[in-house]
Amino acid sequence: MENQIIETEIIQLTKEDFSSDQMVKWCPGCGDHAILHSVENVFPNLGIRKEDFVVVSGIGCSSRFPYYMNTYGVHSIHGRAAALATGVKLANPKLSVWMITGDGDCMAIGGNHFIHTIRRNIDINILLFNNKIYGLTKGQYSPTTPKGHKTKTSPQGTYERPFNPGELVIGAQGNFFARVLDTNPKGMTAVFMEAAKHKGTSLVEIMQNCVIFFNKAHELITSRETRDDNQLQIEHGKPLIFGKEKNKGIILKGTRLEVVTIGENGVTEADLLVHDQYEKDPGVHMMIARMMPPEFPVALGVIRSVAAETFEQSMMDSIAYEKEHSSIKTVDEMLNSGGTWTIE
Amino acid sequence: MGELKLMKGNEALAEAAIRAGADAYFGYPITPQSEVIEYLMAEKPYDRTGMVVLQAESEIAAINMVYGAAGAGKRVLTSSSSPGVSLKQEGISYIAGSELPCVYANVVRGGPGLGTIQPSQADYFQSTKGGGHGDYKQIVLAPASVQEMSDFVKLGFDLAFQYRIPVLILSDGVIGQMMEKVELFDQIPRLTDEEVAEKYPWATTGKKKGTERRIITSLDLDSNKMEEHNLHLQRKYKTIVENEVRYELIDCDDAEYIIVAYGSSARISQKAVQMARKKGIKVGLFRLITLFPFPAKQMQELCKKGVKGWLAVEMSAGQMVEDVMLSVKGCAKVEHFGRFGGIVHTPEEVLRALEEKIIGD
Numbered sequence: 001m002e003n004q005i006i007e008t009e010i011i012q013l014t015k016e017d018f019s020s021d022q023m024v025k026w027c028p029g030c031g032d033h034a035i036l037h038s039v040e041n042v043f044p045n046l047g048i049r050k051e052d053f054v055v056v057s058g059i060g061c062s063s064r065f066p067y068y069m070n071t072y073g074v075h076s077i078h079g080r081a082a083a084l085a086t087g088v089k090l091a092n093p094k095l096s097v098w099m100i101t102g103d104g105d106c107m108a109i110g111g112n113h114f115i116h117t118i119r120r121n122i123d124i125n126i127l128l129f130n131n132k133i134y135g136l137t138k139g140q141y142s143p144t145t146p147k148g149h150k151t152k153t154s155p156q157g158t159y160e161r162p163f164n165p166g167e168l169v170i171g172a173q174g175n176f177f178a179r180v181l182d183t184n185p186k187g188m189t190a191v192f193m194e195a196a197k198h199k200g201t202s203l204v205e206i207m208q209n210c211v212i213f214f215n216k217a218h219e220l221i222t223s224r225e226t227r228d229d230n231q232l233q234i235e236h237g238k239p240l241i242f243g244k245e246k247n248k249g250i251i252l253k254g255t256r257l258e259v260v261t262i263g264e265n266g267v268t269e270a271d272l273l274v275h276d277q278y279e280k281d282p283g284v285h286m287m288i289a290r291m292m293p294p295e296f297p298v299a300l301g302v303i304r305s306v307a308a309e310t311f312e313q314s315m316m317d318s319i320a321y322e323k324e325h326s327s328i329k330t331v332d333e334m335l336n337s338g339g340t341w342t343i344e
Numbered sequence: 345m346g347e348l349k350l351m352k353g354n355e356a357l358a359e360a361a362i363r364a365g366a367d368a369y370f371g372y373p374i375t376p377q378s379e380v381i382e383y384l385m386a387e388k389p390y391d392r393t394g395m396v397v398l399q400a401e402s403e404i405a406a407i408n409m410v411y412g413a414a415g416a417g418k419r420v421l422t423s424s425s426s427p428g429v430s431l432k433q434e435g436i437s438y439i440a441g442s443e444l445p446c447v448y449a450n451v452v453r454g455g456p457g458l459g460t461i462q463p464s465q466a467d468y469f470q471s472t473k474g475g476g477h478g479d480y481k482q483i484v485l486a487p488a489s490v491q492e493m494s495d496f497v498k499l500g501f502d503l504a505f506q507y508r509i510p511v512l513i514l515s516d517g518v519i520g521q522m523m524e525k526v527e528l529f530d531q532i533p534r535l536t537d538e539e540v541a542e543k544y545p546w547a548t549t550g551k552k553k554g555t556e557r558r559i560i561t562s563l564d565l566d567s568n569k570m571e572e573h574n575l576h577l578q579r580k581y582k583t584i585v586e587n588e589v590r591y592e593l594i595d596c597d598d599a600e601y602i603i604v605a606y607g608s609s610a611r612i613s614q615k616a617v618q619m620a621r622k623k624g625i626k627v628g629l630f631r632l633i634t635l636f637p638f639p640a641k642q643m644q645e646l647c648k649k650g651v652k653g654w655l656a657v658e659m660s661a662g663q664m665v666e667d668v669m670l671s672v673k674g675c676a677k678v679e680h681f682g683r684f685g686g687i688v689h690t691p692e693e694v695l696r697a698l699e700e701k702i703i704g705d
Binding site for chain 1: 374381382399
């Protein structure tokens with residue numbers, strides 16, 4: 001048997017096992033710190049040996065992550081982390097591969113590798129730090145910067161329509177998509193745990209705040225005054241309810257979602273859309289992922305979690321099948337199989 | 345006298361692009377050249393001249409936008425720094441193969457890989473020996489001042505269109521980031537669509553009755569035709585070697601020793617030459633302005649005048665030094681000196697290298 005494990009029991013690891021000795025070089029107040037703490041809390045509780053974790057990143061502020069995790073890591077090429085992580089996972093499928101990326105790394109230069117990794121359904125976990133700005137190069141707009149926002153490269157406001165990561169993931173046949181806030185450590189930890197357990201590519205969009213170049217990018221969803229009306233914590237099997245008074249909800253009307261008030265126009269809780277994260281059809285998940293203020297609240301939590309065969313499982317099954325069914329068992333048999341001739 | 349300004353090298357390059365009548369700039373942020381796109385965006389060149397500026401999703405996208413715009417006969421440029429320029433190489437090879445004009449700038453930082461954001465000259469091989477695939481050349485201009493960052497944009501466009509070739513402005517983090525006085529040239533008007541159609545019969549300007557369809561391509565599956573195309577390219581490169589060599593000689597008339605350098609290394613070496621002269625050492629500076637074409641003939645002429653030793657100073661592990669060796673053909677000793685990986689050498693280090701490696705034995 002390959003890779004024989006000598007220990008039979010897994011030692012219970014702690015957060016400290018995953019903290020590296022590196023000085024964390026993110027700005028004070030950066031949302032990345034909270035994400036790092038959450039990941040440090042999640043890794044020891046996955047039942048995975050420390051040496052089986054690999055943290056892969058591209059380029060950007062978020063991509064400094066591998067230095068700060070006491071695991072194996074690769075700080076790779078701008079936009080190529082998804083391809084690199086694919087290589088790591090396929091070369092050694094028993095590894096737990098975590099890809100750390102940002103909105104620029106993942107969806108601008110890396111957009112192509114990103115959608116193809118999701119389409120293949122490689123079993124890696126992608127944490128997408130979405131701060132809607134290029135932080136490392138000091139403040140140019142990214143593919144998720146809101147249209148009209150003024151940055152160093154859009155002093156008159158951007159002309160471009162931003163990507164919504166959820167739409168891309170589900171559009172690329174993704175099976176796991178969740179969205180969390182960097183201000184909610186408990187929420188992050190719970191969602192990261194679920195993402196880790198999902199077989200196949202999981203993508204968690206973390207709405208992360210860059211204090212220097214786009215401070216308060218997510219303020220509408222995070223501030224005490226406005227968050228209740230602009231965020232909706234979704235839970236599997238529960239109706240989509242939100243608002244300070246918990247009296248607003250989402251209904252499916254025809255082919256669209258609509259915000260309603262419970263108690264008005266005869267609407268009751270029973271009329272509301274009930275979230276089913278396991279539904280295979282992506283239609284409603286796509287609609288929930290697309291919800292954005294001012295028309296809708298932003299959906300937070302696990303939006304889509306559907307079991308499907310992973311690429312590496314198909315690959316290994318195929319290899320196993322061939323090993324079992326092929327008439328060729330040895331190198332000699334291969335050399336003498338078919339296509340041979342005699343020179344007379 | 346043109347307008348005088350105190351500017352960063354990157355800003356001077358950006359301003360010069362507007363003034364050179366460029367139609368478009370496509371770029372992507374990367375340290376240490378992000379000021380190029382930031383300056384262009386802030387200047388609103390669309391209001392000034394109608395020039396378009398776009399932040400692409402990657403360097404690859406940017407060079408392919410350049411490829412498209414160049415094919416349409418427009419004056420177009422992009423810029424980046426080393427890792428980003430590596431990404432552009434496929435596009436450069438195709439632009440060279442398709443014989444299109446464009447200007448692009450590399451504000452070099454230390455490598456390989458992600459390297460560092462500090463200055464370097466380690467992209468000399470990539471710039472002069474190919475970079476992309478195939479037998480192609482590009483004209484490489486090496487500014488040593490903020491003034492030249494501006495001037496070479498204009499010169500670059502002139503050469504690019506004269507020879508239908510990519511022109512690279514190869515600077516480094518020092519030249520890109522430092523501020524100096526610069527005399528800006530006057531605004532050159534952008535060409536109208538009618539002027540482009542008339543001047544550039546190769547451009548895709550719309551098929552008119554009785555004209556042939558123009559297809560921009562670098563492909564020909566007929567090897568005989570492809571060899572002919574390559575021979576044509578080689579003839580063009582030969583013409584460029586004959587006509588477009590540019591360099592500056594400082595204190596070379598009576599020089600027994602010569603330092604060869606370009607860009608910020610030339611500025612540092614110039615100081616080293618002054619220090620050496622004070623000590624009575626007869627040394628001159630051969631500052632390269634074009635890296636391709638390389639001034640091989642001019643170096644041979646200096647050899648004939650009895651130069652005893654050559655020191656190639658560059659912020660790399662030794663790249664340009666190979667061309668110096670090939671040029672002087674063993675007439676005298678050739679050595680390399682340079683710090684690299686983001687370290688900038690001092691004039692004192694250059695002088696010490698001259699004394700130890702060239703004069704010493």
